Amino acid sequence: MSTTTLCWAVFEANGEYRGVVERAEAWLAKRAGGVSPEQLAPAIIRRYGKDRTFSVPILTHCALAGKVGWDRVLQLPFELAAFPQSWFAAMRLPVVSYALPALIAIGQARHAHRPTWNPLARLFRAAARNKTLSALQNIQPSNGGFLEATPLTSFVTMSLAGSGMAEHAVVGKGVEFLKGSVRKDGSWPIDTNLATWVTTLAVNSLGGSVDDLLSEKEREQIRDWLLGQQYRNVHPYTNAAPGGWAWTDLPGGVPDADDTPGALLALKNLGGDCTDAARMSVGWLLDLQNRDGGMPTFCRGWTNLPFDRSSPDLTAHAMRAWQAWRGELPDLRPRMDAAYSKAARYLANCDGEHGWVPLWFGNQHAGDEANWTYGTARVAEALNEQAQLELPGGAMRQRAARNCLLGLQGKDGGWGGFKNGPVSVEETALAVGALKGVDDGESRKSIEEGTEWLVCRVESGEWLEAAPIGFYFAKLWYFEKLYPMIFTVGAMERVAGKE
Template sequence: MSVAIAREELRQLVTTARDRILADLLATRSPAGNWVGELSTSALSTATAIMALTMVQRHHPQHPDYSRWIQQGRDWLIANQNADGGWGDTVRNSSNISTSMLVWAALTVSLSDFPTTSTYRQLQQYLHHNYGKTPAELADSIRKRYGKDHTFSVPILTMCALAGLVDWREVPRLPFELACLPQSWYRFARLPVVSYALPALIAIGQCIHTHRGHWNPMMRVLRSLARKPSLTVLRRIQPESGGYLEAAPLTSFVSMSLASIGQADHPVVKAGIQFLLDGVREDGSWPIDTNLSIWVTTLSIQAIVQADAWEQVPNRDALREWLISQQTQTQHPFTGAAPGAWGWSDLSGSVPDADDTPGALIALAKIGNLAEALPRAREGIRWLCDLQNRDGGWPTFCKGWGLLPFDRSGADLTAHAIRAFVIWQPHLNADDPLIPRMQRAISAGFRYLQSQQRADGSWLPLWFGNQHSATEDNPTYGTARVLAAYRDAGRTGEAAAQTGAKWLHSLQNRDGGWGGDAHTPSSVEETALAVEALMAMDDAAWNPAIERGLTYLAQRIHEGAHLTATPIGFYFAKLWYFEQCYPLTFGLSALGSGVRWLNR
């Protein structure tokens, strides 16, 4: 339980914590001047990578030797088995069936005596106790975890089938022939995978078709005819790095699937395997993605400005130019997105989206030289206006793909887009034709947010969760991000914002911090988001909670807790990750706001 302290003592505590976390954030800046961060090492990524390497080594006509990387990855997996016998997505996650089954498949294929090991016995105990004993029961548990969204369940089941753990009849077919349609038709095709999983649709779809076939002879003919043209699409959308989305799991699933059907020497596989070899870490593991350099750079800029410390950043002009240079200038081959947006990374596998684009726009607005940035900002604003869905919300990548959860509009994305519009609108010429578009978009966006507010007053985000929540949701993140939009738009007095703040206040833990949901442990990240949101409400009723939250946060910073990130991020459906910069940026922004709040 947090202990109340005198206001002057709290001011000193918060100020010194702010200075410490600022120094730590600046110390993580890359030699190039931006931030790269460090994504969590992942058992899931490591399992899929060594499976891909093993399958290519086995099926390639020249049998390349990847045994060193396979051995290192295998050793890392065995060393990082959880106490209950399973594996979580990261080393800080609880065990789950998805990663545990993928590790089982990878070790089965790459280690001939795996069934005789204690690692195997512990894994079997975990699976049997929690999910079932038969292959059919385990496959059913995987399908239930993801529901109608086949984006991740089918790749997992495919890898398990390749390892002989489940029957191919347990693996739903994927209509890879639809990839041969014009790109603009995809959103009407009702694909069973999300918009960013097209490579999986093609490669895994072909793999399943080869191993399982189809009862309908006409469909067999159609899919046989679609093999070559869909592989052409797969190669065309492969980024220069070789890594689809810069993600080891997606690239691994593609590579192992093609290798298993006689395509181990295909250019897609060659480039994909090189991407995996380039991305392995010194300890033999793989991260979930290469980096989130643009995302963590914009978070860092905003946090530093919020802490009134922008003048302490060396080479600020170069950083601004770097961020501007990351704006896309051509139509993106992966999603067909128009130019003018930003993705999460400066690497070729990144895809422009509706979270990183507002983040970049807000960062550019906060660091000055607006006249120089205005032409690029207008392009980004226009891009966001064009992406807005008919329901008033913003999706992540593609407009109109509303079939699956991770393609629908999101409250966190919508709030972020609104904030970018509100911040830039005063800097446009009064007769700029974008202004009425922005105003309509803002109004529609707030209507969407009101429609998405839950009965208890909270909002759910799309791309963040909390593993301690029964539903794996993170309404703390979602509500804090939406309240930031109400704050920036000067609408904190509205009923929706007040109800959201009341809910957020009610969630405070006895130690003064916040977790991602009710009855979840406090973290630096979630406490920072919540306390900053409440400060912005400018309501004296929340002052005691704010002081307790700042006390908790500052004390945790002094204990060094900000150096250990919490796994609250979602990636590629419900795949957990943590990022080194999240506690640093969220914490600095809240403490910077806290110093000003205490000095009022």
Template sequence: MEIDPAIQNARQRLLAELQPAGRWEGELSPSALATAVASFALKSAGRTELAERGLQWLREHRNADGGWGDSPESPSNFTTTLLCRCALDLETGDPEKLAAEILRFYGEDRTFSVPILTMCMLSGKLGSDWSVVPQLPFELAVFPHKVYRFLNLPVVSYALPALIAIGLVRHRHKPSPLAFHRNGLVGKVLGILRGIQPESGGFLEAAPLTGFVAMSLIGAGQGDHPVVQNAIGFLEETVRGDGSWPIDVNLSTWVTSLAVRALEGDLSEERQTAIRNHLVQTQWREEHPFTHAEPGGWGWTNHQGGVPDADDTAAALIALHQLGCETGVAEQGILWLLNLQNRDGGMPTFCRGWGKLPFDRSCPDLTAHMIRAFSLWRDAMDENLWAAMFDSILVGIEYLEKEQRPDGSWVPLWFGSQSHPEHENPVYGTCRVLEALAGLDEGEFPKAATMKARAFQWLETVRLDDLGLEELALVAGLTGKGVDELLEKTAQGTQFPASPIGLYFASLWYSEKLYPLIFALEALKRCKERDG
């Protein structure tokens, strides 16, 4: 099959998605989990008409087996099915077994288990004894943020709103006689919560977290509090026309950065200027209110409620290198990443040193992304900064060497595969690491050659039939294998079916309509360059 027409088709399709403001917005799949949580929160707040629209969407999108997966393309899973049944007031089974299963499913990480248990309690599915809900220590929110990592918080770094709101509702219904000090801190922590709420009212710009916060405060007798009113306003503003909610408003910064890479050489000066200006404007210029991340990073969305993170910061730096920008902007992003890197050499997502829970641990895909960004910007940085970047790459490579599996693959943190027995996505992780290693001088970084050889050997064993379009595109772009299959799956660059890919370890699967388009275009262009 001819590759040129497919490239042209995909290029035109992606350019048509570019907004005048200089960004791509994309579209996340509707989420049954987000819709269940948002609908229940709205119903708790008395917004019954809008809540019923969400509940009707859930009824219409139930899987054949009677359960729900998070995206409409996902098989049913325990968490989403449970929350949908709570929202719809359906039978959920024996309360004792249910509570035990929720805690077992998520283990030591309370980021998801406690909000889920709380919604089960508020919906009447676990009886009336709040002892089944672990008490989140909301009083820790009054401590200086610099000591959070030493306090062994039971939730991930960005979940301070949940810690406060869900801790308060548990305390209201089942106060510990040994924790009377909490009573005097209620007003203070509510003030902290109000201070970190984004202007939109949406925590993380996400319906699930915002809904959990709203229902918990309502359940704690704080329904008239401004945090609740603003959160409910956010849910009302972000509902889609069909009555559903996605897990987040958008991934605009992320898909914009990825689209720039795929369109290298295809953007006019005018478009490059608009995109560059947009990315520069979305760089965080102040400390983040609840992760307390320093200025200099980028979050996943153009909205205020996003959180600066390693993956989006590296992606923005790579895009800005291609677009051309002032070195000062890049220096801030580079310094932000340098300060984030963990002692083990790996990159966490949001906060350095919070290594115990999944969202906060070091991971190969983010580490590789940092390496790729640093290697591109080396010539533009002064000698001292490059020396620090060089050392960062060295320890990053040592981390990747330790994390490479015996078969030669790497497993990413944020992207999964529903067809994999463990829901892991070693194809995505391995390809992202290989992209970073390919940009390194093997004379400077000799370990890269051995790691690459083992990884390419593993990719040769991958069955193309088992891959979604996104993974197939990554493999084709790196190896040239599977180009005909890619052309066939995209109908010569005219169809780009998205697969659920994200947040696999939290059972928050989603698809993003621009992923397959971006990945396929970049892969086809690489294949053409490889073939001359």
């Protein structure tokens, strides 16, 4: 619904695009009941629930295009951005922690086009206008792209430009970012690149074969490149402490609790003296852990909205990173052990009917868009470790993950994101790799069938076909062409017994 609404809004109803508009309106009529503001706006809001991070930007986009009135755009409290960042979690903002630019720009657009009737609120917002614009300018990356994300940068840029601020510096840098990131075919990627993320995934997929497949010089080059991506200063965007990694090597990245464990595991696999960087990074993860024992993506304590809460796949990733470096960081060992046990208890308490649901991955074929296979496979990787098995209830948690993965396998030997769902290379490879960590009598047949399924796809060339399992900001789907290759290599590495 999101992408269709965004595309529909930019086309005129008459002229050469009339057919495009009519087909889009017919599709939206089936999903939303119609395209009138009274029908479309509530449907967009329902799509995102109480999280206003992208329902409001999408409606702002429609309002700027003249498709809905500004009365249908909820006012975001941009004036709150004038307060210190340390207050944001306590204020329970209606947007997620990484959406501060949208809060400011779209909130100002709504205020400019339809200010509140409340004289005190109007006065307060007018007084906060320049200060919040300065805050927005201060957190804009040097290349203009907020989070390196085309959607977020576009929403910010159009909101300011459509509110009489087309000459503002933020708009100028945003336009330059968008002009510079357009592809030759006229499209834009959802994010500029995932260079750090896919590099660590690739290194970690090689497992015990890293030394055989990469020369010492190659390992050193990758290690130095990764070390160069670690944040050594407080991040202006999220106020994150030094020590973490983002998904990209570009200025718009923000350190997070999935890329940081991935980097820690990759550095461990690559070898070399990385102890100082690891100490800083492990401490960063320990400080990020939520009270419930789980790991959030960017900021501790932002539990108001789903994309800010603890996530089982991120928590499992952190557990593996802590365990990998435990022996080399004796000064942090007591904290790591306490955090590890707390994280295991969190995982024990957050499983569902078919296992664990991840945060940043999904399956568009599922009614609830949940990808049980991805989430459960990632959690199983942590539950399979000896340290976890030695905890109270550890073996029981491992069996639960194993049983869930066995139950999700399709009749042809492959896995989809849910029971009887369409199978994919990515989901099958992750399930095979996770089950190989158990490799008992009950899982052996499934491993063999899954491996055979993957081998057939490799031989036919189908293993290069990527599935859109990535679940991005605004519930937008994406695929990454390296995922099927990396995950397949990782599964085969484990099946070959070199992990």
